[in-house]
Amino acid sequence: MGGRLPFTLLAAPRPALRCLHHPRALLTPLLHRPNTTSTRTPSPKLDFPALDAKWRSHLQHPPPPSTSEDKKKFYILSMFPYPSGTLHMGHLRVYTISDTLSRFRRMQGHHVLHPMGWDAFGLPAENAAIERGVDARLWTEQNIAAMKRQFEGMGVAFDWGRELTTCSPDYYTHTQRLFLKLHAAGLAYRAESLVNWDPVDQTVLANEQVSATGHSWRSGALVEQKLLKQWFLKITAYQESLLDDLDVLKDLWPERVRAQQRNWIGRSRGAEVRFPVAVDGAAEQTVQVFTTRVDTLHGAQYLALSTSHPLVQRLAATNAALARFVKAAEESKAASPDGKAKHGFRLPGVTATNPLLPGAPPLPVFAAEYVLEGYGEGAVMGVPGHDVRDAAFWAQNCPGEGVKTVILPSAGAAGAEVFTAHGVLSGDCGEFAGMASAEAQKAIVDRLGEKWANEKTQWRLRDWLVSRQRYWGTPIPMVHCDACGVVSVKEEDLPVRLPEGVDIKGRGGSPLAAVEEWVNTTCPTCGGKAKRDTDTMDTFVDSSWYYMRFVDPHNEKELFSKESTSLLPVDLYIGGVEHAILHLLYSRFIAKFLHSSGHWPSGGGAANAAEPFRKLITQGMVHGRTYTHPSTGKFLTPSDLAADGTIAGTDGVQPTVTYEKMSKSKHNGVDPAATIATYGADATRAHVLFQAAVEDVLEWDEHRIVGIQRWFGRVWGLVSTTAAAGEVPSDPDAAVVAETTAEKRLWREVQVMLKEVTSSFSETYALNTVISTLTKLTNTLHGLKPGAGVGAGVRYRALETLVHMMAPVAPAFASECWAVLRPGAAPVLQRGWPAVDVAALEGVVEERVRCAVQVDGKVRLVMEVEAERMAAEGAAEYVLERFLGTREGGKWVGGRERVVKSVVAGGGRVVNFVVGK
Ligand SMILES: [Zn+2]
Numbered sequence: 013m014g015g016r017l018p019f020t021l022l023a024a025p026r027p028a029l030r031c032l033h034h035p036r037a038l039l040t041p042l043l044h045r046p047n048t049t050s051t052r053t054p055s056p057k058l059d060f061p062a063l064d065a066k067w068r069s070h071l072q073h074p075p076p077p078s079t080s081e082d083k084k085k086f087y088i089l090s091m092f093p094y095p096s097g098t099l100h101m102g103h104l105r106v107y108t109i110s111d112t113l114s115r116f117r118r119m120q121g122h123h124v125l126h127p128m129g130w131d132a133f134g135l136p137a138e139n140a141a142i143e144r145g146v147d148a149r150l151w152t153e154q155n156i157a158a159m160k161r162q163f164e165g166m167g168v169a170f171d172w173g174r175e176l177t178t179c180s181p182d183y184y185t186h187t188q189r190l191f192l193k194l195h196a197a198g199l200a201y202r203a204e205s206l207v208n209w210d211p212v213d214q215t216v217l218a219n220e221q222v223s224a225t226g227h228s229w230r231s232g233a234l235v236e237q238k239l240l241k242q243w244f245l246k247i248t249a250y251q252e253s254l255l256d257d258l259d260v261l262k263d264l265w266p267e268r269v270r271a272q273q274r275n276w277i278g279r280s281r282g283a284e285v286r287f288p289v290a291v292d293g294a295a296e297q298t299v300q301v302f303t304t305r306v307d308t309l310h311g312a313q314y315l316a317l318s319t320s321h322p323l324v325q326r327l328a329a330t331n332a333a334l335a336r337f338v339k340a341a342e343e344s345k346a347a348s349p350d351g352k353a354k355h356g357f358r359l360p361g362v363t364a365t366n367p368l369l370p371g372a373p374p375l376p377v378f379a380a381e382y383v384l385e386g387y388g389e390g391a392v393m394g395v396p397g398h399d400v401r402d403a404a405f406w407a408q409n410c411p412g413e414g415v416k417t418v419i420l421p422s423a424g425a426a427g428a429e430v431f432t433a434h435g436v437l438s439g440d441c442g443e444f445a446g447m448a449s450a451e452a453q454k455a456i457v458d459r460l461g462e463k464w465a466n467e468k469t470q471w472r473l474r475d476w477l478v479s480r481q482r483y484w485g486t487p488i489p490m491v492h493c494d495a496c497g498v499v500s501v502k503e504e505d506l507p508v509r510l511p512e513g514v515d516i517k518g519r520g521g522s523p524l525a526a527v528e529e530w531v532n533t534t535c536p537t538c539g540g541k542a543k544r545d546t547d548t549m550d551t552f553v554d555s556s557w558y559y560m561r562f563v564d565p566h567n568e569k570e571l572f573s574k575e576s577t578s579l580l581p582v583d584l585y586i587g588g589v590e591h592a593i594l595h596l597l598y599s600r601f602i603a604k605f606l607h608s609s610g611h612w613p614s615g616g617g618a619a620n621a622a623e624p625f626r627k628l629i630t631q632g633m634v635h636g637r638t639y640t641h642p643s644t645g646k647f648l649t650p651s652d653l654a655a656d657g658t659i660a661g662t663d664g665v666q667p668t669v670t671y672e673k674m675s676k677s678k679h680n681g682v683d684p685a686a687t688i689a690t691y692g693a694d695a696t697r698a699h700v701l702f703q704a705a706v707e708d709v710l711e712w713d714e715h716r717i718v719g720i721q722r723w724f725g726r727v728w729g730l731v732s733t734t735a736a737a738g739e740v741p742s743d744p745d746a747a748v749v750a751e752t753t754a755e756k757r758l759w760r761e762v763q764v765m766l767k768e769v770t771s772s773f774s775e776t777y778a779l780n781t782v783i784s785t786l787t788k789l790t791n792t793l794h795g796l797k798p799g800a801g802v803g804a805g806v807r808y809r810a811l812e813t814l815v816h817m818m819a820p821v822a823p824a825f826a827s828e829c830w831a832v833l834r835p836g837a838a839p840v841l842q843r844g845w846p847a848v849d850v851a852a853l854e855g856v857v858e859e860r861v862r863c864a865v866q867v868d869g870k871v872r873l874v875m876e877v878e879a880e881r882m883a884a885e886g887a888a889e890y891v892l893e894r895f896l897g898t899r900e901g902g903k904w905v906g907g908r909e910r911v912v913k914s915v916v917a918g919g920g921r922v923v924n925f926v927v928g929k
Pocket residue numbers: 493494495496497499535536537538539540542
């Protein structure tokens with residue numbers, strides 16, 4: 013079976029715990045002190061779950077941050093979860109990372125903010141209400157309570173005093189306030205447009221929530237287009253700073269996240285060109301296209317219009333074939349981008365004239381699936397000679413027609429493929445022939461003049477559609493009055509409470525529209541009869557500002573006070589890369605709005621440019637061990653496997669083992685709570701950090717936790733034998749004085765590691781290397797032999813530093829070790845982070861090596877000599893002088909004048925003196 017190895021380190025009966033608030037009183041049951049007559053007694057075994065239980069209350073509630081002003085703040089945040097009711101492995105990973113780093117920062121003396129809350133509006137609660145008739149709020153609250161208990165088990169310490177829940181009126185009243193502020197600033201508006209409609213969830217979606225293949229981010233349904241009047245937030249008002257300020261985040265955010273945002277915002281610099289269009293020979297209108305390659309205008313061979321272009325729509329009214337094409341295009345959103353690219357319908361009798369070549373033959377005009385309504389004015393020019401997609405379209409729709417080439421490579425000959433790069437304009441381009449592409453772009457726009465062209469910067473980003481036809485969300489605080497139109501609710505009348513106990517059937521329209529006593533209200537302006545807006549907000553609005561609410565979570569009057577914003581921005585944000593665009597882009601927009609509207613006056617300083625998240629870590633996914641049948645490919649459950657790991661009921665057939673995203677259908681999910689109950693929170697945490705770099709996929713192999721437990725066991729052995737041998741120094745805080753070479757070497761090694769670990773915790777976030785460094789130090793300490801020149805004092809301090817460095821990762825285990833090493837002292841988590849002993853780190857340790865001294869080829873003495881001297885010139889002279897000072901030197905050589913020849917061999921390990929007779 014795919015289960016666990018026996019728990020080899022589990023001690024016999026679990027000790028009775030008497031008092032959770034006095035750690036020392038509990039030492040006895042966990043540390044069975046070895047027999048005092050022998051320090052060689054095997055160290056006691058550890059009961060990891062009991063250790064968790066013992067320290068839980070101490071670890072849950074870190075000491076409140078000091079109010080002293082000189083402490084530097086450090087705001088660390090992991091993306092808050094949706095309260096589904098169960099913590100999964102992804103949660104375990106992200107919260108282990110943030111808890112470890114927050115404990116380190118606290119020990120380092122920062123004023124740490126490490127809050128937690130709940131992204132609690134959204135569809136799962138609503139669907140539970142529809143499918144099982146449970147109350148959405150009750151369901152959510154029960155899930156939150158269950159997840160809080162699971163957090164306790166993980167040994168994570170959040171600042172629960174700042175807890176927030178987005179579905180609670182004391183939070184969403186401020187989300188509504190934010191909406192009103194955006195509305196007052198002209199950044200929230202209602203408009204009718206074609207919107208993405210999810211037919212499964214029965215709601216509209218933002219562009220960011222539709223995949224490249226046209227599917228809903230949530231339900232996976234193929235998204236349809238509907239014409240609806242909806243609320244939008246004008247994120248495009250900030251498009252320039254959202255793009256340009258990505259530079260501020262260089263080396264602070266993962267490069268691929270910055271690249272994804274850059275592409276999504278999509279600034280392209282180009283030109284608008286107007287083509288005169290004739291229908292049945294009569295000049296009709298101009299069609300405007302946007303192009304980033306106006307230098308290829310001589311090569312334009314057709315125009316393509318979107319199926320929703322007014323001209324196409326008008327012609328379709330009297331042309332049945334065109335109408336069928338338009339309808340089919342709307343229905344084929346699922347078609348592969350390749351297939352879509354080639355579908356065209358030539359508009360009969362419609363031609364266009366290239367404004368640069370007014371005398372040339374007119375160009376055909378098509379309706380084409382690939383032209384998007386939102387791009388420019390839903391029209392593009394087709395240049396088959398210099399665009400791959402245009403070439404494919406041209407070959408399909410005008411087979412056999414020639415292709416014009418108007419750009420040549422600046423060096424070398426053109427290849428067989430479509431030449432899409434910049435180059436030099438060909439001899440067919442009249443006065444522009446020989447110009448480089450960039451130069452020609454400007455010259456052509458100038459030549460066409462204002463009537464036919466202008467330079468233009470185009471953006472891909474669209475405004476954020478936030479209306480949702482769902483129940484479980486923040487009500488939009490707007491009222492519709494027949495007399496006054498759309499009117500804002502007054503700020504003092506907030507919150508607009510979400511009615512509770514609503515019978516939601518789901519499917520079709522906003523559930524709130526049916527709650528008449530809620531919908532019918534009075535107009536804030538004229539006092540007449542009016543109706544509330546019955547849509548709720550996209551839950552991404554709730555999460556677009558929650559990190560700012562954490563700095564002042566109990567403020568009833570404002571989003572947060574200006575004074576509290578000194579805690580912003582978030583210094584370190586940790587979450588999944590799937591939020592690269594949605595949540596992170598929306599949050600950047602809202603942060604910039606709240607800065608420019610004066611709510612966050614400093615914006616984190618000029619160098620921060622009102623960016624909400626200074627440093628971003630995107631943790632990798634956790635993949636589960638997956639078993640499949642080698643011939644059928646069927647996923648196997650643990651019960652399909654025999655005890656020896658082969659497939660049960662077969663003749664020893666080995667299953668195929670892979671690591672894949674955890675899912676029910678693959679039977680490869682792992683419950684973190686069960687793992688913690690078996691191995692203890694600390695070993696589980698250390699395992700999570702050790703198995704993969706934070707940004708990489710973590711292949712979850714529970715068998716390997718035993719390796720971590722073995723490591724803990726070795727540390728525990730060192731700690732308990734040290735304590736039992738009475739090696740605790742009388743003044744453990746005195747400066748370390750390393751005397752012997754071995755002591756100097758050990759202490760220097762400890763300092764090198766301390767420096768590395770400190771840098772991993774604070775700069776590189778290479779947390780897997782922290783664990784490997786600490787295990788290396790454990791091995792060094794374990795390998796110290798009695799009489800090898802390291803005294804108890806230095807060994808004790810090295811061990812203590814090891815325990816110190818383990819504390820952020822394994823807080824319960826390190827606390828226990830510390831209590832044994834330093835009975836009665838302040839807990840390790842409340843002590844400062846150890847400072848690197850720079851003198852020891854940089855000091856040169858005199859290295860000594862053994863050297864066999866021969867006289868006439870016979871070894872007469874083995875001496876300790878300085879390695880450095882042996883590597884330098886005059887090594888033989890140095891050894892001879894030392895040798896002559898010994899009894900053997902006097903006997904076998906006698907005097908330096910007798911040496912006729914000296915040979916240094918073996919890298920200084922052997923010196924032979926030839927003595928004249
Ligand atoms: Zn009114």
